[in-house]
């Protein structure tokens with residue numbers, strides 16, 4: 614099996630912690646179904662985080678909607694490789710609309726980890742190349758943790774849309790997100806400044 | 815002169831602050847899509863799949879922008895999973911406008927078969943939905959459905975009957 618790149622396999626929880634540590638301006642983060650949003654949750658809840666509990670493949674479209682609604686706020690979509698495979702067309706949509714404030718982060722462990730670690734049908738695919746083919750010209754693999762930090766910094770400092778792909782090791786998620794969809798939505802809306810309430814969040 | 819259904823739709827969307835319109839096109843929706851693109855109030859664009867549009871409108875609403883997805887019946891038939899697990903579960907008022915294909919003069923058996931899945935799916939999702947078949951009811955049904963969706967934070971579907979739009983029909987069997 615020849616890989617299309619030689620990126621280091623990294624630990625999802627570590628990367629989520631590194632990402633969250635860089636967010637100083639109430640950036641929105643949309644976590645895709647399953648282990649992706651579990652480790653986003655484990656890295657420390659923020660009101661600007663949205664955790665998907667279904668709708669597999671929609672992390673990027675949801676993030677795109679947030680980005681279009683609030684062009685001044687940076688928005689990250691964090692999505693699993695299996696999930697992105699289900700909705701590859703959204704990369705073309707993002708490239709066409711070209712929202713400057715959107716960054717896509719794909720966590721590629723080569724498998725459907727949460728359902729038992731089955732291989733995805735994309736073992737010969739290169740997600741950064743797919744993204745470039747869709748028109749996201751700067752799409753790249755993060756070579757290691759330092760390169761990941763550098764690329765996240767670029768997402769924060771420059772106009773997008775940005776696309777970073779990372780290779781993951783096979784470690785499981787740390788904990789699971791609390792599953793209360795209306796509460797997740799309510800908190801996120803407050804985090805976006807889109808809802809005000811006298812009740813505590 | 816009486817306003818056409820698509821002019822009424824455009825006015826109602828504006829009156830309710832609905833400005834973001836992702837869609838997968840349909841022939842019957844053509845005049846509405848054209849009118850929306852011609853009006854700078856709206857941000858309208860195509861997407862690769864209807865599911866994507868549901869995600870975009872859900873995200874936009876949570877960040878303060880109201881939207882509606884335009885599609886045909888076959889597009890709706892691709893949506894049960896994402897409707898159940900995103901707008902229904904999270905209580906997000908994703909609005910759908912569905913051009914009804916597959917009935918009242920359909921010539922494509924595939925479309926007719928897909929049509930039969932739409933109402934049972936909407937019922938099973940317990941989603942508010944209304945069929946618009948008359949021009950004189952068009953404004954009331956659209957306006958009230960959209961308002962209720964936003965006020966109750968629940969998704970809703972507006973179905974445009976061929977009785978309203980004229981649909982897409984052929985009058986005789988085409989022989990190959």
Ligand SMILES: Cc1ncc(C[n+]2csc(CCOP(=O)(O)OP(=O)(O)O)c2C)c(N)n1
Nearest residue numbers: 647648649669693694695696724725726727
């Ligand atoms: C439409 C749909 N098909 C299948 C599933 C079951 N399912 C839930 S998560 C998941 C795997 C997600 O894979 P990936 O995004 O790569 O994340 P990982 O589990 O590897 O972290 C699957 C197949 C689902 N929820 N929805």
